[in-house]
Ligand SMILES: NC(=O)C1=CN([C@@H]2O[C@H](COP(=O)(O)OP(=O)(O)OC[C@H]3O[C@@H](n4cnc5c(N)ncnc54)[C@H](OP(=O)(O)O)[C@@H]3O)[C@@H](O)[C@H]2O)C=CC1
């Protein structure tokens with residue numbers, strides 16, 4: 001199976017690198033600066049699950065993309081979604097599967113509209129990785145899971161092929177019965193993590209030390225209410241997983257969005273928090289909820305830094 005990975009950043013570089021190392025036919029569709037770095041330095045991963053150095057990963061620039069691929073893994077940030085769809089469009093043939101790994105949900109609608117919903121699988125990943133300034137990828141825990149699944153019965157064969165392509169490649173690849181629920185569960189966890197750590201400007205451990213674990217739980221509960229009203233109530237174990245991670249004393253974890261915010265660059269605030277807020281039915285008036293404040297905090301920061 002020919003696999004195209006859009007972006008060789010923190011997650012695209014990680015999963016694409018593992019697939020390449022496992023002998024899969026992987027090409028990275030990248031922008032010129034990343035292409036130069038990859039050809040000069042190769043692709044390096046530092047990970048407790050095994051370091052990796054791949055000397056010359058295959059790369060393509062969008063102007064040179066003329067063939068169709070069997071699987072396109074989409075690993076851009078949400079604010080680059082439009083340009084990324086423009087870039088991958090020529091790779092989509094009648095049987096191509098597109099597996100997006102972004103956090104949130106809204107990208108599914110955009111992908112459906114631009115590429116056709118028959119191509120777009122559901123997907124999400126559980127991992128914590130960071131693209132270092134020198135271009136290498138740092139894997140910050142021993143968790144590396146891709147979950148994927150069909151959004152309609154017509155995609156069954158496609159998902160079987162994707163499962164074969166992703167399995168046995170040095171990370172967990174799980175085909176899920178109800179991938180939209182998995183995506184919602186990941187979304188409300190990440191939205192709570194990002195909302196909390198950006199609003200309070202610290203790690204989960206800092207928030208706990210400041211006596212703020214009740215705020216973490218309250219934000220998660222607000223997000224759970226929205227998911228439930230949308231028809232995706234999180235399973236008790238997913239809620240418990242999120243609650244434990246959001247309230248763990250001493251935890252060094254903060255959402256990567258906090259780093260983006262502190263650098264003054266773009267964030268996924270609208271995609272992760274704003275979109276969840278927009279889906280809330282019957283907000284109070286005035287709406288002083290934690291989710292609204294967290295969204296406004298990010299939005300205001302973006303407005304200020306764009307001046
Ligand atoms: N990092 C993590 O631990 C996790 C991230 N996620 C989610 O995964 C998604 C990706 O995040 P992450 O990997 O951290 O982000 P990164 O910023 O590290 O990587 C994104 C990559 O996409 C590339 N890109 C963007 N637009 C284009 C384009 N038009 N053509 C080619 N390449 C493009 C960027 O290229 P360039 O190098 O040129 O800038 C960059 O390398 C986000 O939605 C995030 O929320 C989910 C779980 C965990």
Ligand SMILES: CC(C)(CO)C(=O)C(=O)O
Nearest residue numbers: 126127128193255256257
């Ligand atoms: C919190 C984390 C690492 C969980 O996977 C994440 O997805 C992110 O910060 O983007």
